[in-house]
Amino acid sequence: MESPEKTDGRRARAVASRARILKAMVDLIEDGEIQPSAEAVALRAGVGVRTVFRLFNDVDGLRQGLQEVMDERLAPIYAEPVHGTLLERLDQLVARRRIVFEKLARPKAFADAHRAQSPSLTAAHQTFVRRQRELLLGHLQGVLPASAGFVEALDLTLSFDVWRRLREDQHLSADDAQNVVLRMVHAIVAEFGG
Known part of the structure; x- marks a missing residue:
């Protein structure tokens, strides 16, 4: 029978290896590899390929882990409060979503x-879609016009x-895309009298 210390040590190594594998996966995707191979992930993480497959029974598990890592990285951005009038809050949210969406672009495409x-x-x-909507509504609580069409737009x-x-289909820079979104947001506010 194995000692508790040996079992705990093995568990701790598995947790550390899992974290390194997920970080390697995110890093490879952010570096431009749309579908990193298990070999590339293992090499970047400094583990064997068998370790990747042992810790992630299937590719779905790896993808789920990828989502968890991205959620952790973006949580501080999501948690930042916004202040001011409706337009001031929306301007802050557009700038914040630019940061989030730029970080998410490659992992989300994967x-x-x-x-x-x-x-x-x-x-x-x-x-993800539901959470974005909930965050939007939460950040605009108290300043939203009473119109369902406004929220949907x-x-x-x-x-x-x-x-x-x-960004991808219309080939706009991040600055230009942000400006387009801001113009649309301001037009929506003007339309609904916010």
Whole structure:
């Protein structure tokens, strides 16, 4: 029978290896590799390929871990409060979403590319969309006009999908994309009399 110290040591090494593997995965994706191989992840993490497969039974587990790492990295940005009038808060939120969406662009593209084959990635995407809306509503509490159309227009305009389209399909710089989103937000506020 193994001693508790030996079991605890093995568990601690597995947790540390898992964290290194996930960090390596995120780093490779952020460096531009859309689908890093297990070998590339293992090499970057400083572990064996077998360790990658032992700690992540399937690719879905690795993708879920990737989502967890991104959530941890972005949590401090999400937690920052916004202040001021409706327009002042929206300007702050547009700037904040630029930071978040730029950091998420490659990992999200990786996850979205596999969403059709993965119920957990589909659920993660739905959670991401719902969370963005909840954050928007929370940050604008007390200054929102009483119009469902206003919220729907803002939710769409401040979505990752709009950001990705501006950046990837329309080839705008981050500054230009932010300016377009700001103009749309200001037009929505003017339309609804906020």
